[in-house]
Amino acid sequence: MNDTGDDAYYIVMEDVRKSYDGKKMALDGLTFKVRKGEIYGLLGKNGAGKSTSIKIMTTLIGFDGGEGSISGYDIKTEASRIRRVIGVVQQEESFDFTSVENNFKLSGMLWEVPKKARKERMEELMDLFGLQEMRKKRMYDLSGGQKKRVQVAREFMHDMNVLFLDEPTVGLDPIMRRKILSYIRKRAREGLTVLFTTQNLEEADMICDRIGIINDGRIVAEGTSEELKTKFGTLRTLKLTATENMESVAAEIRKKLGEDQYEEIDISENRITILGKKIDRSLGDILETLAGMDISIDNVSIDNPTLDDVFMKVVQK
Amino acid sequence: MKMPAFVRLTMRNIVVNIDPGTLIFMLGLPTLYLFVMGFMFQGINPNGGLSVVYHGIPVKYTTFLAPGIIALQAFTAGNVGGSMLWSDRRWGMFEQIMVGPFRRSEYLLGIIFVSILFSLIGSAIMIGFAFTIPVQFNISLAGIGLFILTMIVGTMLFSSLFLIISGIAKSMQAYNTITILLFFLLDFASTAFYPITNSTPEWLRVVAGVNPLSFISDILRNSFISGVDSSSLYYSGILLVAMLIFFGISLRIYKNIRSGI
Known part of the structure; x- marks a missing residue:
């Protein structure tokens, strides 16, 4: 069935399994869905199964088990129909x-x-x-x-329902990268469904509506960037910059906070970086310590968890 | 009106392959062979240029050479066609086309069609050049028919051969080495340039005797010089069988090609 309604899932992968040699599983129960007009980022380290997934979804290779459909067409039985409604930008260069x-x-x-x-x-x-x-x-x-x-650019010459982009911004300068990403975003707002793989997590954070992190051939975390950060990115970062000797400052902060309030304190020249789940709540104590030492601060910042933190945490579990 | 997929692929193959390098390879080299080798070798013979006897008919060397040069078009066009698969694999276009609205068979047809087209156009140009020398051709309707069929079958045979190499070569170096070696072996160890005589070494006679280019050259010589006879049909039959075998092998290899190099 080719359900093309606005709420339709244009990419469906359900428990897809694939092994190239009959022993090691390249995909081991890959499951995810992408709605029409959504940009879905598939993130994973090298060899996690991203390219294999794209090759299966674009009908280049078969798979051993599970089910899948693209734009409502079954991957196994309607491959030629799928190829008429998709666009693919491969990771490797391809040109006439x-x-x-x-x-x-x-x-x-x-x-x-x-x-x-x-x-x-x-x-x-x-x-x-x-x-x-x-x-x-x-x-x-x-x-x-x-x-x-x-x-x-060439891939946008033809109409399509689903676009697969396998690391499309590798080798591009930052200006062109932004231009291309914003064009992809524009097309997605017009209804194009996009599956996007990248190693650049900042880029994924910027463009993707939802992100799936793939590891060992299956999705191990999925959600919007914010959802993933909330769920997995537990550590916040507090950075302090001053002109004083930070060794003694760090020692005082350690004493004041106690080990349960931080995960790690790192000193680099005149900057202290403190990682902690609720480190923002300790800011008052830290400032009090510094005031007690009569140290003036040049800069204080608190950063939220990044997608990098999420990625590291999820794939290293 | 919608154009069939293989026609669109053929048109794409034409555009991609119309470049100076391919044109020199397909037309420039054979033209040089025809004029330079033709006149130089003919000049060696002090006997008024009537230097070769073909099927009992004494002809100038240029007349003997011209069908061989025309036959070369099947080889070069087959090479260009078969190499398209290699080139598409090398530059990522094979995979790109395979995720487009095409079937594998249509891609293959696109290659074969463009090879045959190049071969027929190239051989027509060579015939035109040959008449400027001039050559003593004795052309009949049956001869023209057999010429066209032979060029088609011969081109498909060589396309298949180069498709096989394109399918199994693992690197550009390997592909180039194999094609250059084949180019020299098939070109020069054949009857395209020289007649086989009693003084030709035995081993070279064997090589030339099984070389498909020799079969094509001799069928064309029959078509253009001595007339179509039973030997023409015998050679054509062998050529057809060889083509079917090579085509079958190339199909098997082609079916298993998965991705780029």
Whole structure:
């Protein structure tokens, strides 16, 4: 069934299992769902199963057990239908050995985009991705980042329901990365469902509506960035900067707080970093200690847990 | 009207492969062979240029050489076609196309069609060049028919051969080494350039005798010089069987190709 309603799940993976050699499981009960128009970040360390999942969802390889559907089409039995409604930006470079312009034209032609629309889309994407100046250049002569830009932009030549992006921003400069991410966000708001893998957690935090952390072939944590931080990112960070000798300050703070109020105190030149679950509540005691030592503070900051903290905690469990 | 997928893939293959390098490989080299080798070797013979006797007919070396050069188009077009799979695997396009609205069989058809197209166009250009030399061709309708069929079957045979190499080569170095070796072996250890005579070493006769390029060259010589006869049909039959075997092997290997290199 191809349920295309607004609440429909456009990506469904249920207990998907896959082994390449019959012994080690690349995917071991992978389960997650993505709604229409949602950007879902699949995070995991190298070899966790991200690329295998994408290869299965894009029908490139089969799987041993479980079920899955993309845009309402069954992965096992309706692969050719799925391939008509998806876009894929692979992690590895992929391009036709010709000019940048031809790469766009060929993509449009292969996907049967009408000629007029093909030209309009090409110009729009070239403007948006800053490719106009290099349109006549051969792909082979472009830098890695430029090739990646073409690879991502070219995929938007055709209409699709679901877009799979396997580390699409590797090699891109920060400005272009932001541009591309905001374009992906815009398309998602228009209804495009996006599955996004990245090693850059800040990026995932910025763009993804929900995040699934994959480890050893299964989702071990899932939710919005905030939900994950609340659930797994237990340590907050308090940073103090002063011009004084911080060794003696740290010793006094340790004495004042007691070991149950902090996890770790780190001293680096004139800065103290204190990690603790509720370290913000100890701020008064810390300031009192410093005042008692007649030390003036240059800067105080309290940081919330980051996705990095969550990731480290979840995959190292 | 919607264009079938294999036609779109064929068109894509044409655009991707129309580059100076491919054109020089497909047309430039054979043209040089035709004119440079043709005139140089013909010049060696002091006997007014009537230097080769083919099926009892004395012909100039250039007339003998021209069908061999035309036959080369099947080899070069097959090479270009078969190498497309390698190139697509190398540059990530095989996987990219496989996640698009195409079947594997359509991708393969796209390669075979473009190879045959290149082969027929290339051989037509070579025939045109040959007439400027000029050559003493004796062309019949049956000869033209057999020429076209032979070029198609020959191109499919060589495409299959290079598809096999594209499917099994693990690195660019391995692929390049194998293709260069094959290029020299199949090109020069064949009857495309020289007639087999009593003074040809036995081992070389054996190699040339099983070389598909020799079969194609000799069928074309029959078509253009001595006329279509039973030997033409015999050679065509062998060529067809060889093509089917190579095509079958290439299909098996192709089915198991999973991803990039």
